Amino acid sequence: MxxxxxxxxxxxxxxxxxxxxxxxxxxxxxxxxxxxxxxxxxxxxxxxxxxxxxxxxxxxxxxxxxxxxxxxxxxxxxxxxxxxxxxxxxxxxxxxxxxxxxxxxxxxxxxxxxxxxxxxxxxxxxxxxxxxxxxxxxxxxxxxxxxxxxxxxxxxxxxxxxxxxxxxxxxxxxxxxxxxxxxxxxxxxxxxxxxxxxxxxxxxxxxxxxxxxxxxxxxxxxxxxxxxxxxxxxxxxxxxxxxxxxxETKLVWNPITNIKEKIRANLGLHIAMKSLHLAVLSFLCFANARKLPPTFKKCNVNANLNQCLAEAIPDAIRQLKTPMRKIGLPSLQPLVIPEMTIAPGDGLLGFYQNYTNLRVGGFDKISCHKVDMNLESKILTMSCASPQLRADFDYYFNGSISILPIYGDGNGSIVLDNVKCLHTFYMKQYQKKEKTHFRVTNSTLDVNPQHVTLQFNNLYNGDKFLESNLNVVMNENWREVYQELKPLLEEGFTRVFAALFDSVLRRVPVSDLFEGYQDAQL
CATH class of the missing domain: 3.15.10.30 (TULIP domain)
Known part of the structure; x- marks a missing residue:
């Protein structure tokens, strides 16, 4: 240069x-x-x-x-x-x-x-x-x-x-x-x-x-x-x-808007939750207590609880072909996210990334080989896997990847093969209408695929030669690319899943989540 x-x-x-x-x-x-x-x-x-x-x-x-x-x-x-x-x-x-x-x-x-x-x-x-x-x-x-x-x-x-x-x-x-x-x-x-x-x-x-x-x-x-x-x-x-x-325009304070802005401020990326089909912010609804759908398998706290949950959780996810609004759950086939924005990083990915109309599929193939629900510490840990998770989206890029300039807007996909996930939810209890509920206070997510395939169409405003070559470069170096994307994507999806789980917990009392549960246990 x-x-x-x-x-x-x-x-x-x-x-x-x-x-x-x-x-x-x-x-x-x-x-x-x-x-x-x-x-x-x-x-x-x-x-x-x-x-x-x-x-x-x-x-x-x-x-x-x-x-x-x-x-x-x-x-x-x-x-x-x-x-x-x-x-x-x-x-x-x-x-x-x-x-x-x-x-x-x-x-x-x-x-x-x-x-x-x-x-x-x-x-x-x-x-x-x-x-x-x-x-x-x-x-x-x-x-x-x-x-x-x-x-x-x-x-x-x-x-x-x-x-x-x-x-x-x-x-x-x-x-x-x-x-x-x-x-x-x-x-x-x-x-x-x-x-x-x-x-x-x-x-x-x-x-x-x-x-x-x-x-x-x-x-x-x-x-x-x-x-x-x-x-x-x-x-x-x-x-x-x-x-x-x-x-500036003065608006009447809206708690949903405030929560969304806090989410954005806490992320290196921000997730636009407006009109979120998956009702991420539905935890603000303090409606009457609900019960789990009768098709959801319930586990007994006194009878192989963790083994039962390892079967019940994937089974419940597979049932989410359509939304279950009464308990605040969207369809997960696919999971729809209107927008996700990632600011330029200091390493390989020095470019602005804006993704819209994200459709994430593959959750219906998830299996969990280990689940640990500790009712005393109120910590849920899940080790799960999926043969493939795929995100399709529209994108806008502007910046550089390594020393190569990158820009363009179009459609694309990111495919994660043989994915292993470790997800941990930290919760606290509270009382609502004489019923004990949990709420999510924090969560972590670790996502490790065996392979990642990236495809971005219309890079460089449709220059096929440059587009093809950059897609080749990114896929040849997918490990380095994913390692930089990993903490940002995990941060975003952690908040999405935490809000979804919290939406269920705030609607469904603990006694309706687990058979044999008594408030005295806590």
Whole structure:
């Protein structure tokens, strides 16, 4: 990858303001409580970008058409481009013509993810370079033009909030971009000290091999543009309080919403429980006591309780082909989860993962070889297995896996074969209407498959060659991929299963769960 440095002395503004500013009155804003918040941002961000063609005096920003950059240095690559490109007096045209394709805000994690396309991104500058391109010696200085056509750009922003004079602002500390142009056109004038014949030939060779040339120095361009965009974004976010960018809406307190937000806050990932078909939050219903369905096998506390539970639990799961709403259980064939989001990790999986419409199947094949229900300590431990668990979903990715960029949205699947699970529930007792109930206070889950198969369709916006190769790489390294996903997936599913079990416990008294149970035992 190309080494790089960039001096982003944007001539449009100098230094950060220490006083709060306001967004231009023509900038439209979105309410965080709007269920279509992300869609609103797509429209309003694009509109704001178009308006910046005329600048934003309220924020001290001059026109973005062109965007002026004092100096830009793209280091030599590790492949065909063994030359450092030094650009001065840079004029960047075309940014205000960008169209925002999609946007995902994770404000509780201070993160934004977006996809955009810029029809024509043209860099005009004075250049100076010396080295080799495609093994050909090249040197010169003078005016140049680098044009990226129909460039799809993935943006990943990570911020840190800070307080100033009692108001909360946000500083973007990391802004990563990936650039995927349809074609790149280069023209360097005055190569070889003005030898037109050699200069024209080098320009021709570079343009005929633009893909190899740009790919080799792409890293430098991406990091440079990331620094430029971060600087521009911070001109707004470090000046304008967050409450004036993302509007707050006062709502009547809703306990279900509050619980859902606590769940999200406690996870490196967050699980969107809204409209959750599996009624994960139904434990807030304090309805009359219920009984287990008559088809569920009941076990006696005085007669091989654990052996009986090892048979009864899988049998009950197999019966959940349809929901049993009276005891708060959804269908598990498949288990439906509307959304699951995983933030970028620090290791191999450095990309944002958003999964929607998850359908997890294979629970009907579960068997439990060991169950231990300790009524005294109120701890249930289950060692179970399934020949296969399969999740089908729609996904959105943006970031990198190892050193490879990854982005795209489409459908996919993750298949776990010969899965062994160890699930432990920790409970406490309480009384309700003169009946003893348990409630789940904590749980842990350990999931270990013998093999994992991953398939993601439409990666790289449908580029079949790149999609196929990345799927191959992930499956060849499935152990490393799964080890990074494992704690996040376990955390999410632990909470789902704990809420499901808790929903049953809060409805069904302990005496109706186990035959021969007496309150005096506890």
């Amino acid at each position: 190309g080494r790089f440095c960039v001096t982003v002395l944007l001539l449009l503004v100098a230094g950060f303001a220490t006083h709060a500013a306001k967004l231009p009155s023509t900038f439209k804003r979105c309410h965080k409580s709007d269920p279509k918040f992300d869609d609103c941002l797509v429209v309003n961000i694009e509109d704001a970008i178009h308006q910046l063609k005329n600048g934003a005096p309220e924020l001290g920003l001059d026109s973005f058409e062109p965007l002026l950059i004092s100096e830009l240095v793209i280091g030599e690559g590790s492949g065909p481009v063994n030359v450092q490109q030094n650009f001065k007096n840079v004029k960047l045209h075309g940014l205000t013509g960008s169209k925002v394709l999609s946007q995902k805000a994770s404000l509780d994690q201070n993160m934004l993810f977006a996809q955009s396309v810029t029809p024509m991104l043209r860099l005009e500058a004075d250049y100076d370079m010396k080295g080799r391109v495609l093994l050909l010696p090249v040197f010169g200085n003078g005016p140049c033009n680098v044009t990226l056509v129909n460039t799809k750009i993935n943006h990943t922003l990570i911020g840190e909030p800070f307080e100033r004079k009692g108001r909360t602002f946000l500083k973007w500390v990391d802004y990563k971009v990936t650039l995927r142009p349809e074609i790149v056109k280069f023209h360097f004038a005055n190569l070889f000290n003005g030898d037109d014949r050699l200069g024209n030939e080098i320009n021709r060779v570079i343009n005929e091999n633009w893909d190899a040339v740009f790919t080799d120095v792409r890293d430098g361009y991406e990091k440079s543009f990331g620094l430029i965009f971060k600087d521009l974004a911070n001109r707004v976010f470090t000046r304008v309080p967050l409450k004036d960018i993302f509007l």
